[in-house]
Amino acid sequence: MLKIEDLHARVDDKDILKGLSLEVNPGEVHAIMGPNGSGKSTLGHVLAGRDGYEATAGSVSFEGKDLLDMDTEERAHAGIFLAFQYPVEIPGVSNMEFLKAAVDTTREAQGLEALDTVNFMKLAREASQAVDLDASFLKRGVNEGFSGGEKKRNELLQMMLLEPKLCIMDETDSGLDIDALQVVANGVNAMRGAERAFVLVTHYQRLLDFIEPDFVHVLSGGRIVRSGDKSLALELEDKGYGWLEDVA
């Protein structure tokens, strides 16, 4: 599904990714771990196509297409979703309006039939219930005055309605208490399926207690320095990231 080969990328003239390779197949959950500044978040933004995040070498293909050649919104239409670490507010634009516009545009680009408003509102209410957000949040401005945890659950709500193929979650666990973490994990687990893949970017092992990954990768100095199964995460928890200096 996603094939990254020897990817180099820079932000503000600074090289961040230095030869990263990763392959993700449908149905898999990959956890990307690593110390601060190792390039975890950069990877998510390069894949999503954030302005200013420039791939300088290597290749990324998504379902056989050259991802780096696509515009940000085209990547979204192709089924790539990035759950943000710090979701922004859009004052005055209601969540419902925003969700409907996002889903309508995406479905249209995918050649799917438009959802009628009544059905869409029903789906949106169900999804908000699933992420434990009161339906009143649908009427409020996008993330306007939401708490940190509410913002993260709102990201999950968007993800559920857009039904992406590849979900990249950028430190979704940061700033969440244990109950909120449980809600987010339940949401993600409910969305797991044979057709959908997840890339979980996280600093801590804690999230992986709730969402069991198939693979764990350790990122350091802009490259993946070790890959393994979930036991690698536990090992990291034990040893910290200090030992990476030696292998990197």
Next chain:
Amino acid sequence: MSQEQIDKAITREYSAGFTTMIESETFPPGLSEDVVRALSAKKNEPEWMLEWRLEAFRIWSEMADPDWAHVNYPPVNFQEISYYSSPKSMEEKRPKSLDEVDPELLETYEKLGIPLHEQAALAGVAVDVVFDSVSVATTFREKLAEAGVLFCSISEAVQEYPELIRKYLGTVVPRKDNFYAALNSAVFSDGSFVYIPKGVRCPMELSTYFRINEANTGQFERTLIVADEGSHVSYLEGCTAPMRDENQLHAAVVELVALDNAEIKYSTVQNWYPGDDEGKGGIYNFVTKRGLAHTNAKISWTQVETGSAITWKYPSCILRGDNSVGEFYSVALTNNMQQADTGTKMIHLGKNTRSTIISKGISAGKSSNAYRGLVRMGPRAEGARNYTQCDSLLIGDKCAAHTFPYIESKNPSAVVEHEATTSKVSEDQLYLCLQRGLDEEKAVSMIVNGFCKEVFKELPMEFAVEAGKLLEVSLEGSVG
């Protein structure tokens, strides 16, 4: 989002920029006492009206063009403008009904999305349409007459309801009020007149649609709305003009009188031609709008200003009666080389008067957008209150936003609150939208619409959607 992407997203096309090919009778350019006399004669005006105009002309001749606004433009040569232009078909025989109106004219409004035949018209909205210097038609007059509501062109009102015109014209905006008000008083050619009788709630929305067509003419319309005791009316004006390389002048005066317990809601969707992206052409929109509120009366201004090369406009309220209420809700969007200096004046004279000002300025391109507002609490204004909120939104990094609030309080019990914010459409907001599949144009317009929501909800239902779309067209490259 790069500057290039932003530029692309805010490129506008002006869909109302066509010209109607129609034969017109137009005065040669120039302004003098003789022109004022000729104009008055053209309209068969009574002697008192002519005298009123001549006095205004004398006042104007002694005044100077104001220069305090935060706008730059070469001096206007008032001798190069023609002060009267009317479609020939209107001159030869004044149409008695819509069936007699020149089809070319009807088609113009059809193209602008204002069907005039009553069966096709927006249900519940009566329209007076003004083409250059004359009113072409007024719809639903009979239906309104049943309720006792008078709605016609101001020229007709001078003939048919002289006592009302003499009683109220110039009482809210006196001839000597300012340079452009004096000019308008001397040469106003047409506009709308509304009278709502005591205790009547006007059964329909009333609206006037202004269109400038002829080149080198100015439009000087005059609107007078009188809401008698305990009555209620909602009125909307819209405006467009063809795309021309020369600047054209639009200097209107609007006077509102809300007698005891009356309520007037006045909404404007202004989409005059803004000029091209280098600032060539476009309308100079120099307008004086003011309402006088008597005891317990309420006057509410809502404006969506997207057009004009230069806008100079301060719809104001004089809260003379005790407990009267004034409101001003404004969205002003400038793009390319447009300049706007707009705001309001709330003059609190009576006790317990209240006013609210919500101003949303959006600057894009290389434009400049200024809010200028005055809140004055008079010595008798016991317990008066004002709340002002001015928000500016910048799109790109070549535009400017300014806020000039003036507060004068002569009563210690009066309360004035002022809040102001300036923000940018952030890269993060755009990124979020794009990542969720929206394109740039849709994203920018959604963010801007969200920013304006508090004002849009004040517009009459039928027009709130229109205003949103207009904003979208002004920001997008597409034609609405």
